[in-house]
Amino acid sequence: MRPPERILIIGLSNAGDAVLMSPVIARLHRAYPKAEMTLAVGERAEPLFVGDPRIGRVVIMEEFQGLLGRLRLVGLVWRLRPTLLVDLRQTLLPVIWKPWRLWRYVWPVPAASHMRDRHVLRLRAQGSGLRALAEPIDGPPIWISPEASASIAQLLKRIPLKADRRIVVLCPGARSHIKRWAAERFAALADRLITDAQVEVVLTGSPEEAPIVREVMEAMSQRAHSLAGRTSLTQLAALMQRADAVVTNDSASLHLACAVGTPVVAIFGPTDPRKYGPTGLRDRVIRRRLFCSPCEQALFRFSRVCMRCVSVDEESEAARQILQKSSKFEVRSSKPDTPAPHR
Incomplete structure (x- = not known):
């Protein structure tokens, strides 16, 4: 042919x-x-x-x-x-x-x-x-322009980030509210990562998700950085490339992080991680196997029980494991405040 x-x-x-x-x-x-x-x-x-x-x-x-x-x-x-x-x-x-x-x-x-x-x-x-x-492909399947990479490098310099610290990107948004982990839990996770793992936390999101990011930052006791509404999709991909880990809901941010090969902690609720989840060896999927999951129809759309069952302890431990494998820096383990729910 x-x-x-x-x-x-x-x-x-x-x-x-x-x-x-x-x-x-x-x-x-x-x-x-x-x-x-x-x-x-x-x-x-x-x-x-x-x-x-x-x-x-x-x-x-x-x-x-x-x-x-x-x-x-x-x-x-x-x-x-x-x-x-x-x-x-x-x-x-x-x-x-x-x-x-x-x-x-x-x-x-x-x-x-x-x-x-x-x-x-x-x-x-x-x-x-x-x-x-x-034939399989080598390298990221998406194209990231040199201009996008350079603009992210300049943006991170202006924040500024501490050069000796790793970067963890948190993405608390998602187009559907039923796929969003609670803002206060993202805040607690960010505080714990900054305190225990000594990392720089950068929160991202689209302009529509900026209020969610603002809610997370207002609930935090530690200092983080927000780039919500300040990056294009290709710039966000360039940011993901520079990160040591990404914690995200099931959203476009998850797929961008996977595309550039950055380790991901993915929070899943009503959707099926077999279809949409990360597949890297270092990636982690945190979810609850309820009788109705994955429903993909939001059966509990008002209570979001599948998302509420995911604890900060689980997310923190998954991120800690990724960071330990990706860096020589020490990551202190934090004693859980509350027992994690049964799977």
């Missing part, structure tokens, strides 16, 4: 989902660096790919909503005439474009597999015959 010259990727809408699909872009670019690649993603995901040298053009999926929008999308496909159409949204475009290849787009994917792996499996099925797509 001839290498594709023009590739169209129908991607996903949210930032976290876009990070999970980034290995698809990395594999395609590594296999076919000369191919002209067009990516269609949601407005929230677009900033992650603007300026990415692997991608020739980024279009926003919201522009193709409604009947007229769908007709414009069909027109875009007709003008691009892609040699390879990668559809990660499972739309009807493959039926319209080349219906005789439809079997590639309905290939079954294991239900319990990780979302990142699902996207790669779909790529391999839809690009059937392109053997180069089967």
